């Protein structure tokens with residue numbers, strides 16, 4: 191009997207997470223996933239948004255303030271991706287450690303390849319939600335590597351006792367990512383130069399990395415819902431260019447893309463912009479595995495005339 195109780199309590203202890211050395215809050219699940227890969231058991235990562243939610247417009251919950259108040263490290267995408275919800279939460283958390291500029295604050299865009307940086311004066315006249323460049327840059331595995339290195343450096347600075355572990359975990363992550371990139375290149379390589387249409391301008395880094403381009407967007411401008419006139423232009427363009435696929439993030443209304451798809455024969459794909467956007471996309475590498483396969487399969491079907 192005693193033995194049973196002992197075993198039961200051991201099992202319980204194993205099931206409960208040990209208190210991690212570093213409490214991390216991230217704005218998107220992708221950063222939480224990379225943090226878990228690099229931090230291992232020494233970190234506990236919590237993402238404010240879920241991968242199936244629009245990362246520009248996150249519903250702030252009171253529980254977020256508690257998470258932020260206890261965090262040692264806050265990782266954001268920056269480029270104003272979080273401008274709509276994070277500043278008041280951060281204010282209310284009263285956590286000086288994770289304020290912008292403090293040691294516990296990491297803007298993951300630093301050092302990454304950021305596309306569409308504006309050259310002139312930034313205005314919001316057009317309702318643009320990408321005023322300082324495209325904030326969806328984690329969708330390039332090369333940037334993912336840069337982000338992982340920045341996270342490892344930050345964790346080592348905050349928790350020097352774990353530095354060797356972070357270094358080893360980072361090396362393992364990088365080699366797994368390099369292997370995966372070979373796989374993705376092989377799958378999408380045959381379709382280099384293909385033009386696609388996307389709903390939101392979430393994919394410039396992804397498309398550039400795999401030598402694809404966006405011929406147009408369902409949103410007339412990032413953050414602006416589709417308009418009838420713009421949709422007519424898109425339908426004509428998709429027909430003219432024989433565009434094979436329309437990529438749509440999971441959080442948009444499918445009415446317009448579905449109608450364009452029906453009018454033109456272009457295939458509508460639910461493309462996942464973040465870890466957790468689909469149950470299969472469990473981690474950062476799994477996210478690309480999911481999207482690359484979905485796109486390669488659709489393009490192969492089109493090529494074979496089965497679209």
Ligand SMILES: [Zn+2]
Nearest residue numbers: 319391392412
């Ligand atoms: Zn955006």
